[in-house]
Amino acid sequence: MTDVPMTARTGPKAANASTGEILSDYLTAQAGAFLRALPQAVGEAGSRPGALPVGGASAAAAAGTDELLRAVRRVGGALHTFAAAFDPDWAAESRTELRWLLSLLAQEPAFLRRSARLLAALDSLSETDPGGPGMLAGHAGAPKARALLERQLGLARTRAHTTVLQELRSARLHALADRMTLLASEVPLLDGAAGQEGGVLLSQAAVAFGALAEDARRLPLGRAATPYGGEGLHRLGAVPPAREPEPVRARGAEVDADSAVAADDAPWHRVRILVKRARYALEVCGAPDPDLDLLDGTLGRHQEAADAAVTVATAARTPRITPATAYVLGVVHADQRLEVEAARYAFGHQWPKLPHHGWQEWATV
Amino acid sequence: MTDVPMTARTGPKAANASTGEILSDYLTAQAGAFLRALPQAVGEAGSRPGALPVGGASAAAAAGTDELLRAVRRVGGALHTFAAAFDPDWAAESRTELRWLLSLLAQEPAFLRRSARLLAALDSLSETDPGGPGMLAGHAGAPKARALLERQLGLARTRAHTTVLQELRSARLHALADRMTLLASEVPLLDGAAGQEGGVLLSQAAVAFGALAEDARRLPLGRAATPYGGEGLHRLGAVPPAREPEPVRARGAEVDADSAVAADDAPWHRVRILVKRARYALEVCGAPDPDLDLLDGTLGRHQEAADAAVTVATAARTPRITPATAYVLGVVHADQRLEVEAARYAFGHQWPKLPHHGWQEWATV
Numbered sequence: 193m194t195d196v197p198m199t200a201r202t203g204p205k206a207a208n209a210s211t212g213e214i215l216s217d218y219l220t221a222q223a224g225a226f227l228r229a230l231p232q233a234v235g236e237a238g239s240r241p242g243a244l245p246v247g248g249a250s251a252a253a254a255a256g257t258d259e260l261l262r263a264v265r266r267v268g269g270a271l272h273t274f275a276a277a278f279d280p281d282w283a284a285e286s287r288t289e290l291r292w293l294l295s296l297l298a299q300e301p302a303f304l305r306r307s308a309r310l311l312a313a314l315d316s317l318s319e320t321d322p323g324g325p326g327m328l329a330g331h332a333g334a335p336k337a338r339a340l341l342e343r344q345l346g347l348a349r350t351r352a353h354t355t356v357l358q359e360l361r362s363a364r365l366h367a368l369a370d371r372m373t374l375l376a377s378e379v380p381l382l383d384g385a386a387g388q389e390g391g392v393l394l395s396q397a398a399v400a401f402g403a404l405a406e407d408a409r410r411l412p413l414g415r416a417a418t419p420y421g422g423e424g425l426h427r428l429g430a431v432p433p434a435r436e437p438e439p440v441r442a443r444g445a446e447v448d449a450d451s452a453v454a455a456d457d458a459p460w461h462r463v464r465i466l467v468k469r470a471r472y473a474l475e476v477c478g479a480p481d482p483d484l485d486l487l488d489g490t491l492g493r494h495q496e497a498a499d500a501a502v503t504v505a506t507a508a509r510t511p512r513i514t515p516a517t518a519y520v521l522g523v524v525h526a527d528q529r530l531e532v533e534a535a536r537y538a539f540g541h542q543w544p545k546l547p548h549h550g551w552q553e554w555a556t557v
Numbered sequence: 558m559t560d561v562p563m564t565a566r567t568g569p570k571a572a573n574a575s576t577g578e579i580l581s582d583y584l585t586a587q588a589g590a591f592l593r594a595l596p597q598a599v600g601e602a603g604s605r606p607g608a609l610p611v612g613g614a615s616a617a618a619a620a621g622t623d624e625l626l627r628a629v630r631r632v633g634g635a636l637h638t639f640a641a642a643f644d645p646d647w648a649a650e651s652r653t654e655l656r657w658l659l660s661l662l663a664q665e666p667a668f669l670r671r672s673a674r675l676l677a678a679l680d681s682l683s684e685t686d687p688g689g690p691g692m693l694a695g696h697a698g699a700p701k702a703r704a705l706l707e708r709q710l711g712l713a714r715t716r717a718h719t720t721v722l723q724e725l726r727s728a729r730l731h732a733l734a735d736r737m738t739l740l741a742s743e744v745p746l747l748d749g750a751a752g753q754e755g756g757v758l759l760s761q762a763a764v765a766f767g768a769l770a771e772d773a774r775r776l777p778l779g780r781a782a783t784p785y786g787g788e789g790l791h792r793l794g795a796v797p798p799a800r801e802p803e804p805v806r807a808r809g810a811e812v813d814a815d816s817a818v819a820a821d822d823a824p825w826h827r828v829r830i831l832v833k834r835a836r837y838a839l840e841v842c843g844a845p846d847p848d849l850d851l852l853d854g855t856l857g858r859h860q861e862a863a864d865a866a867v868t869v870a871t872a873a874r875t876p877r878i879t880p881a882t883a884y885v886l887g888v889v890h891a892d893q894r895l896e897v898e899a900a901r902y903a904f905g906h907q908w909p910k911l912p913h914h915g916w917q918e919w920a921t922v
Contacts, residue, residue, distance in 0.1 A: 325817035327894055452690035508884045515883035519873045522887020529692055530895065 211393055212386030215277055216379040218476045219270060223376035226263040230369060232256025233297070234360050240353065254304075257297055264290050264297075267375070269472035273400045274393060277385035286375075289368045296359050299352035306500050307345040313500075313527055314338050314520070328523060333516030337507075337524065340517060344507055390477075397473035404466040411459055413540045450505070453529075457498045460536065464491035483546050490542060494535035501528035576758055577751030580642055581744040583841045584635060588741035591628040595734060597621025598662070599725050605718065619669075622662055629655050629662075632740070634837035638765045639758060642750035651740075654733045661724055664717040671865050672710040678865075678892055679703050679885070693888055698881030702872075702889065705882060709872055755842075762838035769831040776824055778905045815870070818894075822863045825901065829856035848911050855907060859900035866893035 209217075233256040268290040271283045317326040318334035328334050359365060374380075385392075471484040508521040574582075598621040633655040636648045682691040683699035693699050724730060739745075750757075836849040873886040 320813075322817075325814070327818060327891075328814055329817045330813040448685075448695040449690065449693055452687075452694045453692060508880070513880050515873070515878050515880050518880035518884040519887040519890075522884040522889075523891045524887075525884075526692070526888045526891030526895075530891075 209390045210386065211274075211277060211388040211390055212379075212381050214390050214393060214476065214478075215270065215274060215381060219267060219379045220376055222263045222266045222270070223372045225259060226267065226372045227369070227376055229256050229259035229263060230372075233260045237353070237356050237360055254301055257301060261294065261297055261301075264294050265468065266472050266475070267372075268294070269469050270476050273469055273473045274396050274476065276396065277381050279380060279382060282380055286371060289364070289371065293365070293368060296356060300349055300356060302496075302499070303345055303349040303352060305496060306503060307342065307349070309496060309500050310341050310345070310504065310524065310528075311338060314341070314524055317523060317527065318520075328520055331516065331520060333514065333518070333520035336514060336517040337520040340507055340510060340513065340521075341504070344510075345503065393473075393477055397470070397477055400466070400470045400473045404463065404470045407459065407463050407466055408543055411463060411539075413536075413543065450502070453498075453501070457494075457532070460491060460494055460539075461498075464488065464495060467491060483542075487539065487542055487546065490535055490539045494532055494539070497528050497531035497535060501525055501532065504528060574755045575751065576639075576642060576753040576755055577744075577746050579755050579758060579841065579843075580635065580639060580746065584632060584744045585741055587628045587631045587635070588737045590624060591632065591737045592734070592741055594621050594624035594628060595737075598625045602718070602721050602725055619666055622666060626659065626662055626666075629659050630833065631837050631840070632737075633659070634834050635841050638834055638838045639761050639841065641761065642746050644745060644747060647745055651736060654729070654736065658730070658733060661721060665714055665721060667861075667864070668710050668714040668717060670861060671868060672707065672714070674861060674865050675706050675710070675869065675889065675893075676703060679706065679889055682888060682892065683885075693885055696881065696885060698879065698883070698885035701879060701882040702885040705872055705875060705878065705886075706869070709875075710868065758838075758842055762835070762842055765831070765835045765838045769828065769835045772824065772828050772831055773908055776828060776904075778901075778908065815867070818863075818866070822859075822897070825856060825859055825904075826863075829853065829860060832856060848907075852904065852907055852911065855900055855904045859897055859904070862893050862896035862900060866890055866897065869893060 236254060236256050268287050271278060271287050271290075275283055314328075314334060314337060318328040318331055318338075319326045320329045467484055467487045471481060471488060474481045474484065504521050504525040508518050508525065513521075601619060601621050633652050636643060636652050636655075640648055679693075679699060679702060683693040683696055683703075684691045685694045832849055832852045836846060836853055839846045839849065869886050869890040873883050873890065878886075
């Protein structure tokens, strides 16, 4: 990471306001956004048919859900990074409930995006226009593979949608909404923390940056830096095993492809979470950062391609599909793993250019 | 291409000897190599069982065939580039017969190398060692796909072998051997050409370089320069159609994948031939060039990966294979097309660094 003077990166808030003022301003605003978006998201879910065709009107109709997810991620991130300012039990409970809502609401849009990604890839691979045909141009298996993916992702989306409709009426969501209503009016800060000078938040943001830098350092960036190493298809497990959140499930001395791929992807997914936490920590301190947005986007593409590859591998195990269909799914699977590699290559070039943010100095405040 | 002074690149021969001396020395030596290698290659073919398992002793046993192919390519290249020095009918006939022997002898080793390439890729992709599992680790289709590829390439190799055994006893080969025997004792130069100063050969080598530079300029190097553009899988036909030796066979406004891929690969295969011609032309002039060797090797990998991808696509059309087998073949096909892209990316970085060779100045000699 290159050095950038700390003052050039930190906003005025952290310098002039108290910890209590800064956290209250931020969390009140985010809780307010949550409460404004919630009824809109509920209305969207209710008005949406369960098996709406992919794309079309549904993407625009999810604006409330997007806003809600945006607020949920930010409140959760702030409660994690600045945990010292809050009652530990209240913060832990709040984060648990926010994570529950996040995983509930994120599924349906994720299936929609995955459909769009995979069908676009398949259409591009099987494009028959002479100006730009794909390697599956005119292949008999392409329409069948397309129909299979569309059907399976449509079913997954319908299931996610049904769950959302049930949970949006649940006592659990009402309790979370009450919790956010309280947060919007008064942020429950610990007495000792509220009056501290704002610079204290910088040292806590520095911890978030330190965790990100530490995990990013352990990524196999050297491997990802060489384009077309083919490692993403051939040498999945060559990551340091010590930090793997999901250990490879050994079968004797062997592994299966699913667990090997999951173990290979896990450290990257973890770094994405840490990038988001660092990004929101800077937002709280009044210094939003375009470089972290870029990294977040790159690792978002990484995650979506990795998830899409899993969907294709699963679809290929559907009983009674034709060999032509399976063949096309094999090509699409490899294509998505190639997208995973491309995202890692991009991250490997973006990460070293990330400004230093002076977080090591903040830590001494 | 960067500029290198012509004198630093050209050997002493072209400066001090006549055209006749230089061409005679070179062709006599190559014809001699041909005649020494021919009985060894015949013996190798005769002692080789038709359906020998892939790899193993057969690779070492093909040294005579390799030497023979080496001489065939060089004589053919010199007769093409320096055609002005020879009787046109004799040179054209000789080149036709050399091309026939080249395509006859090159097939069996090519199937051997293709087997080794594809089985290694499949083994790597389905590797189950926890230290480096592949994306097909433990996949049920991998052993079946391996057996299918091994069987089909073994059959193709056996057919090629049978043809070689038949043709090695043919009158056509004896006539070619007689032709080479004559060439080894006296090179049939035109009277007017033999006494010219050696620099004339440089101007003829310059024409070979010019043809290479012209075709390389038309390659979509800009497209290949971006790693992970995914173009190799998605946008095959985006090459200028004017110079495609094998035009896309349109079905109405559509193309199929095989013809689209062939049209996409053809200009690269053509440039490989031109690289070889330029390489042998420099050899004749006494200035062998390590950079052209490198380009030749890169485009050789390109061709072998492209041919291997076709083999996999063909294998996937075998009736009654299981979906799991077809799926694995789809992954392997995409993997080989990725190797094609990797070779193009490498060429795109090697070509601009090729020293200029001063061929534009030679052309004015």
